[in-house]
Amino acid sequence: MPDTLPTTASTPRGRRRHPLPARLWHWVNLWCLVVMLMSGLQIFNAHPALYWGSASHFDDPWLELYAIRAPDGDIRGQTAIGPWVFDTTGVLGYSTANGQEQVRGFPAWSTLPSYQYLSMGRLWHFFFAWLFAGAGALFVLYALLSGHLRHDLWLSGTQWRGLGRDLLDHLRLRFHGPHGGYNGLQKLSYLGVLLVALPLMIVTGLCMSPTFNAAAPWLLELFGGRQSARSIHFIVAAALVLFFLVHIAMVLLSGPWRQLKGMLTGGPRVIDEPAATSTTATTPTTRSGRDQHDAS
Numbered sequence: 487m488p489d490t491l492p493t494t495a496s497t498p499r500g501r502r503r504h505p506l507p508a509r510l511w512h513w514v515n516l517w518c519l520v521v522m523l524m525s526g527l528q529i530f531n532a533h534p535a536l537y538w539g540s541a542s543h544f545d546d547p548w549l550e551l552y553a554i555r556a557p558d559g560d561i562r563g564q565t566a567i568g569p570w571v572f573d574t575t576g577v578l579g580y581s582t583a584n585g586q587e588q589v590r591g592f593p594a595w596s597t598l599p600s601y602q603y604l605s606m607g608r609l610w611h612f613f614f615a616w617l618f619a620g621a622g623a624l625f626v627l628y629a630l631l632s633g634h635l636r637h638d639l640w641l642s643g644t645q646w647r648g649l650g651r652d653l654l655d656h657l658r659l660r661f662h663g664p665h666g667g668y669n670g671l672q673k674l675s676y677l678g679v680l681l682v683a684l685p686l687m688i689v690t691g692l693c694m695s696p697t698f699n700a701a702a703p704w705l706l707e708l709f710g711g712r713q714s715a716r717s718i719h720f721i722v723a724a725a726l727v728l729f730f731l732v733h734i735a736m737v738l739l740s741g742p743w744r745q746l747k748g749m750l751t752g753g754p755r756v757i758d759e760p761a762a763t764s765t766t767a768t769t770p771t772t773r774s775g776r777d778q779h780d781a782s
Contacts, residue, residue, distance in 0.1 A: 505634060509749055511625040518618035519726065521610055524598035526723060527591070528607030534579075534591030536720055540711025548717070551591040553580040561587070619688050626680070638668065639677055645670030656736075679729060683722050690719040 534551040537543055550566045551574075563579025565572045580587065583594035583601065594600040598610055629635040645652075652671035668676070692698045693706050693715035709715040737745045 505632070507625060507628045507632075508634065511621055512749055514621045515618065518614045518621070519730075521598060521614045522618065523723060523727065524596060525607045525610035525614070528597040528599065528602075529604065529611060530720070531591040531597060531602060532604045536717045537713040538710070538717060539713050540706075542713055549720075551579045553589040561589070615688075615691060622684060622688075629680075639673050639680070641670050641673050641677075645673065649674065675729065679726070683726055683729075687719065687722050687726070690715045690722070694719070 533542075535542070535544075535547040536549040537547050547566070548568055551564070552566070553561050553563050556562050561575075561580055562573055563575040563577065563581065565574040565578045576582070577593055578591065580589055581593040582588070583590065588594075590602065597607070599606055629639070649670050652669050655669075656671060689705065690709060692702075693709055694712060699706050699712075706712060706715065709718060
């Protein structure tokens with residue numbers, strides 16, 4: 487007897503876990519976000535402080551990277567967040583670049599270019615920002631028209647109710663998803679990035695453009711001024727870096743080679759959850775435990 491049943495008209499064939507447009511967008515996003523982060527830090531270093539409101543109140547930043555001369559004569563890097571001040575010598579405020587100690591916000595290895603070059607940093611940042619925005623708009627259009635958003639990313643009622651369980655399972659390193667698909671916690675995190683964080687990055691970035699301010703001054707007012715938009719832009723960028731680090735950690739914990747292969751080839755086929763039309767309906771056999779999870 488064969489181990490598998492013959493495919494019939496009523497047998498669901500499923501679809502690739504990662505469709506081609508999602509895979510392309512994943513890799514385009516990777517390089518766009520890396521370049522935009524590093525060039526954005528280059529821009530930030532031109533004035534390494536953040537404020538709330540419409541103007542830079544130099545005496546009242548909520549975040550500032552700077553250097554001071556200590557009582558013993560040494561120069562120390564400082565990071566101030568509100569009333570709290572931390573010594574970050576060697577990383578933030580004062581670090582080594584090309585073998586020389588320099589007063590600079592973020593270190594040379596984290597900026598593009600590595601040396602202080604504001605205009606070049608802006609060129610890198612704006613070029614990849616438009617590439618990122620265009621690719622994102624095409625992906626959202628695809629996700630809406632193809633049903634990818636509804637099938638793969640939108641949470642069912644059961645998944646909404648099971649978010650607490652999914653969180654506990656992740657903390658216990660027990661990864662799973664229905665029929666090889668994403669679980670509720672994964673879907674919620676991806677929706678947060680796709681529908682909240684990325685659009686907010688784009689809109690707050692536009693708020694820092696004088697030309698766009700003249701065309702749509704109401705948008706700047708919506709965020710409370712240019713400096714508030716700059717602060718929100720920075721906070722969302724930090725949140726995306728945190729998401730990226732957690733994402734990489736989940737990939738490493740759940741099988742990096744399988745995850746990488748899935749994001750290159752599309753991965754195994756998955757079957758949508760069947761509607762409960764009768765008590766005799768069969769449920770497709772799925773893999774359990776770590777084999778069901780895909781952090782990509």
